[in-house]
Amino acid sequence: MPVLTPLKKPATPDWHWADLMACLRKRGWSVRQIAITEGYNDGGRTLLGAARHPAPKAEAILAAYAGVEHPMLIWPSRYNSDGTTSRRMGRTPMRGQPPVKATTHVRARNPQKAVGL
Secondary structure, three states: OOOOOOOOOOOOOOOOHHHHHHHHHHOOOOHHHHHHHHOOOOOOHHHHHHHOOOOHHHHHHHHHHHOOOOHHHOOHHHEOOOOOEOOOOOOOOOOOOOOOOOOOOOOOOOHHHHHOO
């Protein structure tokens, strides 16, 4: 008998973006109004970025205006069980060993200044 595999991806427990927008609208806020209130000059694009990409500060702002205690309740996949973020901060380290002298591959614009003449 063949083994059946599920056709759909498992649903994430995160809130749908439309649900968050509906919650904000019920409380009388729009993302643009929140951005202006919080001092963002981009019309809310920074806050809207939290819909697709993890952004702890934007998540905390949206959760506060939605009346939720912690952003972990809206985006549980982005947080550990103790409330800390589950993502690494900073750049991903490069593979391999760094060069012995980092400037060996960079050619100076003026070779006389680089040598000190």
